[in-house]
Amino acid sequence: MKFQGKVWKFGDNIDTDLIIPARYLNISDGSELAKSCFIDIRPDFAEGVSYGDILVAGRNFGCGSSREHAPLAIKKAGISIVIAKSFARIFYRNAFNIGLPIIESEGAVEGLSEGEEAAVDLANGNIESIDNGTIFSTHPIPGFMRELISAGGLVNYIRSSKINI
Amino acid sequence: MPMTITEKILAFHAGVDQVSPGDLIEVKVDMALANDITAPLAIKTFREIGTEKVFDNEKIALVADHFVPNKDIPSAEQVKLMRKFANEHEIKNYFEGGESGIEHVILPEKGLVLPGQIVVGADSHTCTYGALGAFSTGVGSTDLGAVMATGEIWLKVPPTIKIEYEGNLLPGVRGKDLILYTIGLLGVEGALYSALQFSGKVIEGLPMSGRFTMANMAIEAGGKSGIIEPDEVTLAYVAERSASELLILRGDPDARYEKTVKITADEIKPQVAFPHSPANVHPVSEVGDIPLDQVFIGSCTNGWLEDLRDAANILQGKKIARGLRLIVIPGSPWIYKRAIQEGIIETFLDAGAVIGPPCCGPCLGGHLGVLAGGERAISTTNRNFIGRMGHPKSEVYLSNPLVAAASAITGKITASDEI
Ligand code: SF4
Numbered sequence: 395m396k397f398q399g400k401v402w403k404f405g406d407n408i409d410t411d412l413i414i415p416a417r418y419l420n421i422s423d424g425s426e427l428a429k430s431c432f433i434d435i436r437p438d439f440a441e442g443v444s445y446g447d448i449l450v451a452g453r454n455f456g457c458g459s460s461r462e463h464a465p466l467a468i469k470k471a472g473i474s475i476v477i478a479k480s481f482a483r484i485f486y487r488n489a490f491n492i493g494l495p496i497i498e499s500e501g502a503v504e505g506l507s508e509g510e511e512a513a514v515d516l517a518n519g520n521i522e523s524i525d526n527g528t529i530f531s532t533h534p535i536p537g538f539m540r541e542l543i544s545a546g547g548l549v550n551y552i553r554s555s556k557i558n559i
Numbered sequence: 560m561p562m563t564i565t566e567k568i569l570a571f572h573a574g575v576d577q578v579s580p581g582d583l584i585e586v587k588v589d590m591a592l593a594n595d596i597t598a599p600l601a602i603k604t605f606r607e608i609g610t611e612k613v614f615d616n617e618k619i620a621l622v623a624d625h626f627v628p629n630k631d632i633p634s635a636e637q638v639k640l641m642r643k644f645a646n647e648h649e650i651k652n653y654f655e656g657g658e659s660g661i662e663h664v665i666l667p668e669k670g671l672v673l674p675g676q677i678v679v680g681a682d683s684h685t686c687t688y689g690a691l692g693a694f695s696t697g698v699g700s701t702d703l704g705a706v707m708a709t710g711e712i713w714l715k716v717p718p719t720i721k722i723e724y725e726g727n728l729l730p731g732v733r734g735k736d737l738i739l740y741t742i743g744l745l746g747v748e749g750a751l752y753s754a755l756q757f758s759g760k761v762i763e764g765l766p767m768s769g770r771f772t773m774a775n776m777a778i779e780a781g782g783k784s785g786i787i788e789p790d791e792v793t794l795a796y797v798a799e800r801s802a803s804e805l806l807i808l809r810g811d812p813d814a815r816y817e818k819t820v821k822i823t824a825d826e827i828k829p830q831v832a833f834p835h836s837p838a839n840v841h842p843v844s845e846v847g848d849i850p851l852d853q854v855f856i857g858s859c860t861n862g863w864l865e866d867l868r869d870a871a872n873i874l875q876g877k878k879i880a881r882g883l884r885l886i887v888i889p890g891s892p893w894i895y896k897r898a899i900q901e902g903i904i905e906t907f908l909d910a911g912a913v914i915g916p917p918c919c920g921p922c923l924g925g926h927l928g929v930l931a932g933g934e935r936a937i938s939t940t941n942r943n944f945i946g947r948m949g950h951p952k953s954e955v956y957l958s959n960p961l962v963a964a965a966s967a968i969t970g971k972i973t974a975s976d977e978i
Binding site for chain 1: 583596599600604607608609625626630632633634637670680681682683685695697698699700702703704705709713747748751752754781783872923924925929942943945946947951
């Protein structure tokens with residue numbers, strides 16, 4: 395699985411209220427939610443993001459509420475993968491469950507800048523800055539999570555797996 | 560190998576003798592919870608999985624509490640979808656209207672979560688039930704939808720961070736202050752992926768309400784769960800609400816903790832968390848002059864009966880500051896009724912408060928008391944992120960109910976002993 399796109403950079407502790415404020419939670423449609431993604435801190439995001447772009451953030455990304463509307467809004471806005479120094483755990487689960495790939499890398503977050511072109515190869519865990527060729531290698535995603543992604547999220551995983559319904 | 564209480568609960572539900580931090584396990588769930596915001600997505604997942612029936616119609620709770628009474632057409636549609644699903648699957652624990660309150664208040668109150676259980680909820684404050692000695696954690700809607708179908712969930716066994724509170728509580732200090740102080744110490748990601756266990760003499764002396772407040776905010780330090788080993792206080796609370804057989808587990812004396820932090824309670828003054836982080840705490844005596852537009856007393860953190868009693872004691876015979884709005888919301892219909900019987904609601908009304916129906920209210924900034932740009936509030940809730948209670952340019956300070964009530968009288972952040 396490879397992704398390439400423009401980098402959108404965010405800081406530490408980006409919480410789910412910043413990703414999608416509660417006042418928009420009276421709906422659950424992903425594409426509708428995407429229109430308000432990051433509206434309070436980056437009002438230009440929803441309009442400016444292109445399909446395949448990469449979101450790069452600091453520590454504890456996605457902290458706060460369990461709202462799955464947050465990874466859903468990011469995914470539907472067009473983001474292909476999120477790279478952060480660390481993720482809040484419910485966000486981490488949610489992202490894999492809905493099929494939004496995420497990866498942890500201190501180095502890549504430090505090294506990548508806003509607006510540059512970057513590429514991620516999930517198979518070997520390499521993150522590359524296309525502009526200057528720097529490669530950041532990361533820990534591979536745990537096997538179980540890879541299975542989830544290749545199944546296309548938790549729903550398909552359960553449909554095709556050993557879990558008895 | 561010796562185990563912590565969290566490891567024992569997880570091992571029991573995974574059907575194995577032993578688990579260690581880092582193990583990926585599949586566990587059986589005793590209660591699965593969703594609310595009017597998260598249930599619609601979970602129901603969608605459930606339908607996509609294609610199961611005919613839910614795994615157990617007595618082990619699912621669906622609670623309409625966030626945008627109720629329905630605030631607009633889209634939220635009415637969400638509740639309608641949830642109600643239809645509950646009817647279709649004969650979900651026993653469906654709560655709406657006069658039967659409903661805040662999910663994390665009514666579930667313990669109705670004896671629906673018990674010590675030793677595993678509870679997963681599509682709400683991050685599901686960690687509240689750790690106060691009963693259960694393993695409880697927040698998940699997303701997809702996870703919850705899958706649990707409704709299978710009754711099982713995969714979990715990674717968390718390491719446990721143990722916080723020991725010794726010494727004595729100063730007057731006016733509550734569970735809220737202990738947890739705010741602790742979050743200030745650990746930071747908002749200090750317990751990331753970990754179980755946060757509260758113990759020590761001070762915890763033994765806390766009523767259940769204070770324990771719920773503490774477990775409730777474990778997530779604010781990044782914790783996967785918060786937990787308190789069950790004792791007589793827990794058992795007395797549960798005995799009044801459930802006749803079920805209990806699984807009482809405690810950690811082994813030589814269990815392994817990732818780290819142990821000792822805190823002397825005598826050093827903790829009432830705390831105030833400044834915008835925009837619950838870890839940004841200061842003792843109330845050092846806050847300076849901070850004028851307020853709104854005070855909110857309620858939520859799954861501090862909407863318990865003891866919290867309302869605390870606030871009423873301060874507000875008794877007093878009036879709130881002119882131009883300030885005080886909103887009080889009891890956590891459940893039972894608490895509301897008791898508060899009426901005890902004269903607490905009358906005290907609030909005489910002081911000039913607005914009383915809301917049991918629900919989340921202004922806590923998440925979508926309904927019943929939203930802040931305008933530039934407005935400032937003190938709130939007994941758990942989060943003060945940017946825009947949490949309304950306009951992105953509004954500010955939220957967090958405190959215990961005593962400080963919130965005192966601040967309503969003076970119109971600025973005030974210690975309760977100054978009243
Ligand atoms: S009271 Fe606030 S924190 Fe608690 S469940 Fe409701 S919105 Fe969430």
